[in-house]
Amino acid sequence: MRKTLSLAAVVTAAAALVAVPGVASAAPPVKQVQWVACPADVALPGLECGKLQLPLDYRKPEGRQTEIMITRLASKSPEKRRGILLTNPGGPSEGLTFPFFLKALGMPQSVLDAYDVIGMDPRGIGYSSPATCDLTDAQMLAGSVPPYAVTQADVRKRAEEVKTMAQQCLKSSTADELPYNTTANIARDLDRVRAALGEKTASYLGYSYGTYLGSVYATLFPRTSDRVVIDSNLPQGGWDVEGGRMYGPGVEDTFPDFAKWAAAHPGYGLGTTPQQVRAKYFDLAGRLDAKPSVEGITGQQFRMLVFGGLYATGDAAFSRMAAQWKALDNDQPLPPLEVPEVPRIESLISGRLHVICGDSQWPSSVSTYERNVAVDRVRYPMFGAAGANIYPCAFWPKPVEKQVLPSDRGPRNILMVQNERDPATPLVGARSTRRAFGDRAAMITVDQGGHGAYLIGKNDCANDKVTEYLLGGQRPSDVKCAAETG
Template sequence: MRKTLPLAVVVAAAAALVVPGVSSAAPVHEVQWVACPADVALPGLECGKLQLPLDYRKPQGRKTEVMITRLASKNPEKRRGILLTNPGGPSEGLTFPFVLKALGLPQSVQDAYDIIGMDPRGIGYSSPSTCDLTEEQMAAGSVPPYAVKPSDVRKRADETKKMAEQCLASSTADALPYNTTANIARDLDSVRAALGEKTASFLGYSYGTYLGSVYATLFPKSSDRVVIDSNLPASGWDVEGGRLMARGVEDTFPDFAQWAAAHPEYHLGTTPQQVRAKYFDLAGRLDAKPSVEGINGQAFRMLTFAGLYGTGDAAFSKLAASWKAFDTNQPQPPQDYPEVPRIQALLAGRLHVICGDSEWPSSVRTYERNVALDRVRYPMFGAAAANIQPCAFWPKPVEKQVQLSDRGPRNILMVQNERDPATPLAGAYSTRRAFGDRAAMLTVDQGGHGAYVIGKNQCANDKVTSYLVDGRFPTHDVKC
């Protein structure tokens, strides 16, 4: 995978911008079909590149390169259009059509659509961003570490300020003001037009729900059937959206606790209450003395958070085995980690987007108060989710944040697990209210992050497939 402006230059450039729109006279861009990179060359995938406006206010100006993939329908009689997809993140999306197929995306959906993947601008093969992050900085990821002591917030503030300064001084800093969800949504519509389609359907998960929401808001006439699964709140991944992860852990953990209590071979407790107590016991022990592999309590909490993304025996047995290793001071079971260069490009691009979408509080004291409050409200993960991010030291966004709108067709199907560690139901309700009659929400009685084809609820999977293929949209909010 591939791969200094002073802060004052970036800020000055940002201040000169107004809200960019897409003119009806804007040119239709062309797709250049190319050989897929080696790590994207999967059966059935075609790869293409587009040169799109870096700033849509200046459609003839500087371009940014966006790469897409296509998993084409092989049934012309049943094909009805294209299905734009996004896996969340913000992260790479080129292989996502293949991933969906491998997860069991129904053949009827594959027949109905050419399924389109895309690396969002600034990420992966789409003019990737860099912040010149060190391995230690990358290890922190995009979810903050747990603040064990109040002073940890101030320490983290120093670290995140340096990360922001690196992003703003990097070789890709000049693109920073334009790598936003609003512009990624405009890129999606440019892809639609370049493929010769009057409308496009959309399937997005996690962060992809916010992207799909912005797309449906900016382009109500060209958005066809929209499915958004595991929903961020209406304001996207802002400071409050990030804090919601703490509630998500509290909502979801009882599923794992009940499972672990029913599996005494892991010795984590014989009741859900004992398993919960084991969480705090292990976190405290690892805070005081890291494991044999140097894993501390912060990393343990993050590992548990990630482990709750899955559900059922496969996911929970893996998490339980990890806990057992910590409890007995043994090495961790093998874990799969992405290559460091991929993490670099991913985290830099993600910071561009979430920090550029909305204005985050700049006062360190605000985060200290949030951490103190959420440590009490959500003791398992509150002091992590509320901790400070590099966005606190970011320039003010150049464009007013897109406000989700109820103006447009009734075509947005929201899908939401009742227990989700990263995007809890409480946040989904916010988006549901913003869309009003444009949306219907399908809540699913299961845990984990991701419902459609990722989860095992056949009722939910059938309802989403029926909408995508046959257009059967619920007359009211429903539950599976």
């Protein structure tokens, strides 16, 4: 999901002290935003675009710079404006159009009046000094989520493939940027954006991977982060080896919603009870492992199709997935799929690898992933052998900086929002982040499935509580929002 933001005029102001762990730093000079015409695919109504030169390595602030692009969707009510709202859509992926996307999703006008909503392409991605690993089309199709390892031999095969990808990253024209394209430095970039816009503090709204970015931002900058909302939360370590394994429990948590729906719609022929629908999943996956469909869909691809399908809920999403199952069950072509074009996909996948592999040290032994897959294939049979499979990060250099983890030191200004059933960022992972923040955070859990709650899940209770916090600063205690009915 691609999103972006616009920025308007910039006021220069004294920057706050940027805290880089292990590095003594003086207040950096405030950089100016250079306002520019938006690229054609970012030029959406209300968005303004700007560029900012920031340190590639914050340990050497006057050294080599990297270019960051931002957007702003400016408040049109000066009397109601209270500041800026930095945003991140997850991924890591492009974020420039995200303010426009949030408005289209129905962000309340009161929030749009209160904030200039800011978007940013994270360093190494999109229009912000894009990285490359010289990936082939086949490598890009592999995406960010590993394939389901049907056998242990699949893990070893995947290991050879991702080792090649890692070597390409290390030999590419942007390899020298690789150690510095990390979440910690993206968080530092956010604070420099705040300073460049002349704001003493900044609020933040981030989803999925953006929850880990928000956690790091609030940890590094407790004095300049204002109201922080993180939605669909990664575990406290972010997208590390254990964060990737969250897909296993996530699918197990979320699938029963679809199974119940499909059982109530027997016309698709998937079963008349949730148990029969679940059995049909394993039946189809096994048959496609043995013999791909008429269109060449394999068992691995079927499992990935279901994983992606569980990101959304409701009649439209579930009927679409049920129709796909029916076609595969009868060895017919899949119904037409609306696949959005993803511009700059090579930069997207390459930049994502830079970030997730550079944030933490992943196990380097292939046997570790073989064991993880063997365990998770049994524990989470639907998708565990995908989430536990090996990433290029296994062959990555050691990070140059110790990983930044959520801290309970700082103001009580973090509001977490979490669906109880989420295929990618399940509740069990969110709870680890909640514990790490201690009294700094409160969490709204929402009785619904899917990936994304605020504005996405259409739960009035959750939407109202987040909006109230962004506007009034009154953070609720830990609370559960019941499922919407009717």
